[in-house]
Amino acid sequence: MSAVTGPAQRRRPRSALPWLAAPALVLFVGFAVVPLIGVFALSFTTWDGIGAIHATGLTSWRKVLTDPGLPHALWVTFLVMAVSWAVQTPLSILLGTFLAGRQRYRAVLGVVYFIPLMLSSAAIALAYKALLDPNFGLGAGLDIQALSKDWLGRPGLAFGVVIFVVSWQFIPFHSLIYQGGVQQIPQSLYEAAQLDGAGRVRQFFSITLPQLKYTIITSSTLMVVGSLTFFDLIFILTEGGPGDATRVLALDMYKRGFQASLMGPASVIAVILVLVGLGLALLLRRLGGRDAGASQLEGA
Amino acid sequence: MALSRRTLLGLAAAVPVSAALTACGGSSGPGKSNGASYWYLNGQPQEGVRSGAVKAFNKAHPDTQIKDTTFQNDAYKTKIKTAIGAGEAPTIIWGWGGGTLRAYADAGQVEDLTSWFGEHDDLKKSLFPSSFGAATVDGKIYAMPCETVQPIILYYNRKVFDQVGAKPPESWDDIMALVPKFKKKGIAPFSLGGQSRWTNMMWLEFLFDRIGGSEVFQAAIEGEKNAWSHPDAIKALTKLQELVHAGGFVKGFSSITADSNADQALLYTGRAAMMLHGAWSYGIQKADGGDFVSSGSLGFMNFPPVEGGKGDLSNTVGNPAQYLSISSKASAEEKKVAKEYFAKGVLQEEEVKQWIGNGSVPIKLGTEKLLAASDNAEFLQFTYDIASKAKVFVQSWDQALSPTAAETLLDNIVKLFQLSISPKQFATNLNEVTNA
Numbered sequence: 001m002s003a004v005t006g007p008a009q010r011r012r013p014r015s016a017l018p019w020l021a022a023p024a025l026v027l028f029v030g031f032a033v034v035p036l037i038g039v040f041a042l043s044f045t046t047w048d049g050i051g052a053i054h055a056t057g058l059t060s061w062r063k064v065l066t067d068p069g070l071p072h073a074l075w076v077t078f079l080v081m082a083v084s085w086a087v088q089t090p091l092s093i094l095l096g097t098f099l100a101g102r103q104r105y106r107a108v109l110g111v112v113y114f115i116p117l118m119l120s121s122a123a124i125a126l127a128y129k130a131l132l133d134p135n136f137g138l139g140a141g142l143d144i145q146a147l148s149k150d151w152l153g154r155p156g157l158a159f160g161v162v163i164f165v166v167s168w169q170f171i172p173f174h175s176l177i178y179q180g181g182v183q184q185i186p187q188s189l190y191e192a193a194q195l196d197g198a199g200r201v202r203q204f205f206s207i208t209l210p211q212l213k214y215t216i217i218t219s220s221t222l223m224v225v226g227s228l229t230f231f232d233l234i235f236i237l238t239e240g241g242p243g244d245a246t247r248v249l250a251l252d253m254y255k256r257g258f259q260a261s262l263m264g265p266a267s268v269i270a271v272i273l274v275l276v277g278l279g280l281a282l283l284l285r286r287l288g289g290r291d292a293g294a295s296q297l298e299g300a
Numbered sequence: 301m302a303l304s305r306r307t308l309l310g311l312a313a314a315v316p317v318s319a320a321l322t323a324c325g326g327s328s329g330p331g332k333s334n335g336a337s338y339w340y341l342n343g344q345p346q347e348g349v350r351s352g353a354v355k356a357f358n359k360a361h362p363d364t365q366i367k368d369t370t371f372q373n374d375a376y377k378t379k380i381k382t383a384i385g386a387g388e389a390p391t392i393i394w395g396w397g398g399g400t401l402r403a404y405a406d407a408g409q410v411e412d413l414t415s416w417f418g419e420h421d422d423l424k425k426s427l428f429p430s431s432f433g434a435a436t437v438d439g440k441i442y443a444m445p446c447e448t449v450q451p452i453i454l455y456y457n458r459k460v461f462d463q464v465g466a467k468p469p470e471s472w473d474d475i476m477a478l479v480p481k482f483k484k485k486g487i488a489p490f491s492l493g494g495q496s497r498w499t500n501m502m503w504l505e506f507l508f509d510r511i512g513g514s515e516v517f518q519a520a521i522e523g524e525k526n527a528w529s530h531p532d533a534i535k536a537l538t539k540l541q542e543l544v545h546a547g548g549f550v551k552g553f554s555s556i557t558a559d560s561n562a563d564q565a566l567l568y569t570g571r572a573a574m575m576l577h578g579a580w581s582y583g584i585q586k587a588d589g590g591d592f593v594s595s596g597s598l599g600f601m602n603f604p605p606v607e608g609g610k611g612d613l614s615n616t617v618g619n620p621a622q623y624l625s626i627s628s629k630a631s632a633e634e635k636k637v638a639k640e641y642f643a644k645g646v647l648q649e650e651e652v653k654q655w656i657g658n659g660s661v662p663i664k665l666g667t668e669k670l671l672a673a674s675d676n677a678e679f680l681q682f683t684y685d686i687a688s689k690a691k692v693f694v695q696s697w698d699q700a701l702s703p704t705a706a707e708t709l710l711d712n713i714v715k716l717f718q719l720s721i722s723p724k725q726f727a728t729n730l731n732e733v734t735n736a
Contacts, residue, residue: 048703049385051407134552135566152495152555239495242554243715258378260707261403 060264096178155245181215357645397434491572493558537723
């Protein structure tokens with residue numbers, strides 16, 4: 001979103017900025033940089049979390065990198081990222097565009113759509129788990145054949161459920177971002193298009209979508225990097241199961257570290273996660289930044 | 301980025317939180333450091349018995365106080381490890397013994413109680429002898445067995461058996477023959493909360509024991525080479541997959557968790573005919589199942605023999621007891637209080653009565669009369685007999701093994717139940733982690 005407001009930022013006085021960043025910087029160093037260094041150091045050790053920490057060089061790295069569980073977890077993580085992005089983005093853009101209209105009923109609907117965002121992931125996961133229970137859930141309770149499947153017990157279905165619940169939870173948030181994006185598009189563009197005889201659909205594809213470019217990049221960055229953090233939801237819904245069908249990197253790390261007492265390999269995965277997250281964020285920034293001067297905003 | 305931050309936060313937060321907790325414990329009596337801290341699990345009815353014992357002890361010993369803090373089961377497993385690793389352990393550490401206790405002992409984090417038990421021989425002799433196995437590491441005792449014995453029991457719903465006109469199984473072949481009978485009536489032969497993983501493990505524990513005897517798993521835990529590829533082990537794994545293949549377990553078992561007690565609900569609502577579960581399940585079914593238990597519809601038996609098997613039929617598996625250890629980092633004063641609690645606070649008369657009232661058997665010898673007088677007499681007598689007469693009481697595998705090996709075991713068990721790996725692959729995967 002900051003990209004959209006770019007021109008305004010340029011006019012802001014620069015001298016006050018370093019001071020404003022200080023509190024955030026302290027928190028960031030204390031809670032992100034320092035532990036990050038700690039985890040990096042731990043990844044070169046063998047530690048069961050209880051006894052002494054032994055420096056063992058690259059042993060943990062070798063162990064993790066040769067484990068077939070790692071490519072599988074990476075693949076699942078990538079799938080969750082890609083599929084949830086592909087599901088959420090179009091729906092969020094459409095909903096956001098719809099909600100950007102000024103009519104009152106749209107504002108009311110907007111509030112309703114917002115509800116999932118106010119619930120914690122744990123609560124959402126517990127509720128869905130109960131609803132999808134093969135014996136006591138919605139399908140069995142209402143005797144609806146289509147609903148009484150073993151939702152969380154079959155690899156393909158369980159993966160679908162995870163994507164669905166993730167989307168259900170986060171689409172409202174991204175709709176909100178797109179709503180803001182759409183409302184910033186100058187009305188004059190639409191008026192001009194109407195004069196040229198463009199219909200609603202044409203306006204959407206020729207004006208709304210191109211104008212939302214930076215919003216899409218922001219929202220996608222949040223989605224993609226955020227999807228690396230899906231832990232609570234999957235942990236409660238499936239515990240990474242059935243088997244390892246939904247075992248994403250974050251879950252793999254937790255299980256290795258806290259359940260199997262292998263802090264070294266768990267730290268290796270943490271480092272990999274950091275690298276993947278940073279890499280993706282940089283890549284997305286780059287995609288957005290290449291023609292940053294090409295904004296079509298009024299006055300730019 | 302955000303993810304890594306959360307993890308790291310978790311790591312970073314664990315230490316201050318545990319530090320804060322012990323700090324809280326210490327600040328309640330300014331200038332008086334003659335207390336011991338004690339962490340244990342919450343959840344009724346067990347929590348009430350535990351806190352009751354502490355309260356009674358504190359009342360009787362006003363100068364030596366125990367400060368107790370409770371935790372939820374899964375959270376505790378992580379927290380206690382982190383706290384011990386950070387040198388912030390409570391004085392008294394509640395646990396399951398076995399592989400985790402070995403990890404504590406190997407790291408020098410828990411007090412060696414061998415000589416103390418030597419001085420308190422009467423106390424040692426008043427407890428189930430089978431409970432000391434999981435408290436012993438390399439011949440030294442590192443924990444005091446406490447609370448109750450929890451063998452795994454084969455429960456069945458008598459009403460459902462009557463309805464189908466079947467008799468409880470007396471052998472593995474009977475079990476396999478019962479499966480189609482129940483399935484035809486739309487009843488699941490066995491309830492199973494498969495997502496919890498250890499629930500599936502109980503099946504293997506019994507099959508290994510009945511087919512090959514307790515030596516097969518013993519060899520694995522001692523790190524013998526290729527112990528899991530033993531022909532009897534492969535046979536047990538194959539039989540298990542045959543049962544899964546025949547549809548022996550309730551539909552959707554791999555997404556049912558035991559924490560929600562949905563597996564028990566399947567049994568008492570008559571949707572499943574049988575269930576293999578711990579002795580603690582009796583209390584849950586009594587509390588949640590309406591008149592299921594009081595009307596005598598709940599049947600229970602020891603696991604039946606497998607044709608041609610070598611295992612002793614009196615053998616059982618499960619939790620021989622719960623365990624209390626003393627942190628070696630505690631002060632001399634705190635250790636003294638903890639030992640005083642072990643000698644005069646644990647399994648006193650009132651606590652024993654309360655455990656029995658909840659439908660469980662305390663690990664104290666000579667409680668037959670109390671058991672017989674309880675409303676749960678039949679079940680308690682049955683459990684007491686199984687526990688006290690077992691030739692071998694195999695500790696739950698995930699507790700007996702090191703945490704690292706246990707995690708591999710549980711992961712592979714789930715895959716075995718999903719038929720996504722073969723018995724041979726299972727054996728190979730486990731040999732890798734238990735081979736010494």
